[in-house]
Amino acid sequence: MQPITAGTLAEWQQFYQRHPDGVKPVLAALLASLSMDDAAWLYLPDEALLELQLAELGERVAAAGGDPRALPLYGIPFAVKDNIDVGGWPTSAACPAFIRQAGEDAEVVARLRAAGAVVIGKTNLDQFATGLVGTRSPYGAVPNTFNPAYVSGGSSSGSASAVARGLVPFALGTDTAGSGRVPAGFNNIVGLKPTKGWLSARGVLPACRLNDCVSIFALTVGDTHRIAGIAGGYDARDAYSRPHPATAPAAMGAAPRFAVPDQLEFFGDKDAERAFTAALRGLEAQGVALAPIDFTPFRRLAEQLYAGAWVAERTVAVGDIMRAHPESMDPVVAAIVANGDNYSACDAWRAEYQRAELARTINQALAPFDALLVPTSPTIRTLEEMRREPVLYNSQFGTYTNFTNLADLCALALPAGLRDDGLPAGITLIAPAWHDRALASFGRRWQQGLDLPLGATGRRLPPAAAAAVEAPAADQVRLAVVGAHLTGMPLNGQLTSRGAVLVEASETAPCYRLYALADTRPPKPGLVKADTGAGIVVELWDIPLARFGEFVAEIPAPLGIGTLTLADGRCVKGFICEPLALGSALDITAYGGWRAYLADQAQAAGPLA
Structure with a gap:
């Protein structure tokens, strides 16, 4: 059975639905098609290790009642950057002197395997x-998937390359200064740099432990976010893991507002500049409002990561290896790590104070916007150019990435078309911590509207499914509003100010009656369940769970929140009314909704009202 190439998660799942016994032959064929001569791979399992994973997968299916559909990633292969542990496999971090056998899976790997995924390399x-850059490895540089004369981007070079060529549907990387974004931009794929602490870093060799994130590469935005949802979650054994605060918006509205640096730098790369300008026009065509922002604090914070005491974090992580085995270190990496010895504890505290001040300034500046929009990288370089200027050009690549983790922001790198020279161009959306879901909501629209080839596969994005609206996330409450909180109505701001997002227009089941309540300011309706009634028009909004209580606290009697049944049978939270208030109220059920009633009242009042 031939391996699947360039498949999305949905396509892999559909294949297994048609071929329920296809896991072993397909993964065996996939593994046989991979080669250690390919610079993207540092370790491929033998048949025995693959068989061991498949046996474990069988045990998980049995524990789930024998139904593979209970495992959301059943049989789906993925790749793991070799600074992340896979139990029983070697971890090298691309340093021969460091190689060691991992005793157990990193937490993110364990969660993915528990969901049915299989590590293929x-x-x-x-x-x-x-x-x-993707060139600082003794095992060889990973070439760009569009033009092998150019760099692939790093440090997660192999993971990005494997996804871009369709060898695996997703891969894990890491991102401290842009390593989960630059390779995505250079290879025409999606790269998610999640909020720090959402995905556990336990079992990941630290680079800068305070700023490290496990990142995710995939061909589509939907796949990156789905994998993050499975791999992420609070890990009490990781000192830097954080529980989701349930305060962030679930999506962006139809007309988001993005900040753009007031002064853009492309280091003379006219192809990159033209590509970004084209992306700006494309975003405006999709309804995005763009506004300039002073980029000075972002630039100053970015400079701190390698030009300040923060570099000492790398020295803490790997300095002992460098001193014990200097011959095994890449010379550029060794020089960077050694530089950390030049800073004192006092320098480190001064750097932290400056980081905190700049991070506060940055987050305040971004508050009026849905996201910051930047080029993923301002330029790209050939392998030969990188040999001549390994530090300068690496620094250029980080112009729009280095500040992100220091400021506690999340980011989503998106394909943005091809440059005039045929190389990929990328844009990145950056937003406050925990806005990952909102970034993904826009990223899906952007990718669908652009209709680019997926990675370097030549395949197009599968058609958008006209499926039912997604269920709300665990950190959101879906709320039906019927009156003064509808879009454009006087109290709608009580929702939008709390990050609530409109999901869809809907209708109740035909067992409700609607009343215009007397003496309410602003005017409000009351919805009551009854033996006979009609379907009443409602709007469904997703509101962050942690903001729901304060929203409910503002609701005056006789209104309250209960559970409503919709016409399609779904049950959601929604506005209800105490029956005692109906004695002086007007039954307006026949109008079918509050807007229709208000429109009729306005027409009856005439133009001079």
């Missing part, structure tokens, strides 16, 4: 995840 990287 470990990938090359800039040594110890130090670099944005």
